[in-house]
Amino acid sequence: MTPDQKALVTATVSTLQAHGVALTTHFYQRMFEHNPELKNVFNMGNQQNGKQQMALAMAVLAYAENIEDPSVLVHAVTKIGHKHVSLDIRPEHYAIVGRHLIASIGEVLGEAATPALLEAWATAYGELAGLMSGLESGLYQNAANQLGGWTGWRPFTVKQKVAESDEITSFYLYPADGGKVAGYLPGQYVSLRLFLPELNLFQPRQYSLSSAPNGEYYRISVKKEAGSQHPDGLISNRLHDFVAEGGIVELAAPAGDFTLDTSKPTPVVLVSGGVGQTPLLSMLDYLVTTGSPREVVWVHGSRNAQVHAFREPVAALAARHEQVQHHIFYDTLAPGLEQEGYYEGIVDLQKLNGGTLMSEADYYVCGPAPFIRKQVQDLAALGVPRAAIHFEEFGPATLSV
Known part of the structure; x- marks a missing residue:
């Protein structure tokens, strides 16, 4: 990009701050009208609730604000790249998105969208698309080159469904072709997609892997959105209600950059709320099964014991392994739970600040x-x-961006 083009992009920052969501909303409407096949790629639940429009608006704004030095966005770009690979997004998709994004800028800004401004944004987008495609190419190669690896969508058989609580069920997924599964880093997720007849679409969702790598199967632990017909719960509820043992689902290879650093000797504190414990379960399982001497503190918050998944397995691990502590927060403590390690209220780390x-x-x-x-x-x-704090947000990554 030329200095003049960077200046033009920077000059749109105030407009993006004020009207970014309007722009991205127009963009998605335009793209889905002209390329409806992409509805099979995007999470239409996040389209309906506005999360995807907000996440894209923040990402575009961040890129404009840092056009002089996009390297400061490397963490956000890496996270988005992993998500794209998990959705089987390819370079040809960037051309479609770019065409509709530049057209949307022109249509939303009107006369303010001069030919020079549109050219500047087209150049900026082209550079970003090249950066993303290069990053994702490496991730695809890594996924395909390891034992049991693949790219794209691969059929898996649901061999077991295990109820972990009143709301959460674990699904044990084995390759339908009888092959091995690729390894993964504790904390990563897989994308799972199902065909939804009511939408006449394939829909993908990401689910954290909730056990340590084993080479044979993947385990995901999914919360049912009781009574919900909202798109947010369409795939989760269909897994619970309509995908029986022996059923087939499709998975993309493991992805994600929220991972346990297995090279460090430092103590590990795992802090989760609700079904957010799933990637941390993989980390805990890995640390225990590999015989790691690292101290581990497990901190989890749930509404009550009935909806608290993995309560007994985690307590048993803590009882067997002296380097593992566990602390549980419930909204209200039921009779019999007034004991060490249980607390009333939301997760409050200040209560543990006595050496824990x-x-x-x-x-x-x-x-x-x-x-x-x-x-x-x-x-x-x-x-x-701050460097010692790592987090993973449900849904589009608005916090990290």
Whole structure:
């Protein structure tokens, strides 16, 4: 990009701050009208609730604000790249998106969208698309080259469904072709897609892998959205209600950059809310099954014991392994739970600040955005360095962007 083109892109920052969501909303409507086949790629639940439009608006704004040095966005770009690979997004998709994005800028800005401005944004988008495609090409190669690896969508058989609580069920997924499965880093996820007759679409969703790598199967643990007909729960509820043992689902290879750093000797504190515990379960399982000597503190929040999945397995691990502590927060403590390690109310790390929390530890946090925001703020107030705090947000990554 020329200096003049960078200046033109930078000059649109205030407009993006004020009207970014309107722009991205127009963009998606335009793209789906002209290329309806892409509805099979995008999560239409996030289209309906507006999360995808907000996430894209924030990403476009961040790119415009940092056009002089996009390298500061490397973390966000990497996270998006992993998501794209998990959805089997290819270079040809970038050409479609770019065409509709530049057209949308012209249609939304009207006379303010001069030919020079549109050319500047087209150049900026082209550079970003090249960066993303290069990153994703490497991820695809890594996925395909390892034992049991693949790219695209691969059929898996649901061999077991195990109820973990009143709301959460684990699905044990084995390759339908009888082959091996690729390894993964503790904390990663897989994309799963099903055909929804009511939408006449394939729809993908991401689910964290909830056990340590084993080479034979993948386990995901899925919350049922009781009574929900909202698109957010369409795939999760269909898995619970209509996909029986022996049923077939399609998976993309494991992806994601929210992963346990297995090379470090530091203590590990795993902090989760609700079904946000699933990637942290993989981390805990890995640390225990590999015989790691690292200290582990498990902190989890749930509404009550009935909806608290994996309560007994985690408690049993803590009882068998002296380096593992566990602390549970319930909205209300039922009779019989007034014991050490159980607390009433939402997860409050301040209550554990009596030697349980360690300044030299790495902290992994997962849950909804408000939960993450509170835990990160509390950890910062406790003096934990930002570099030691790692988090994963459900849905489009608005926090990390």
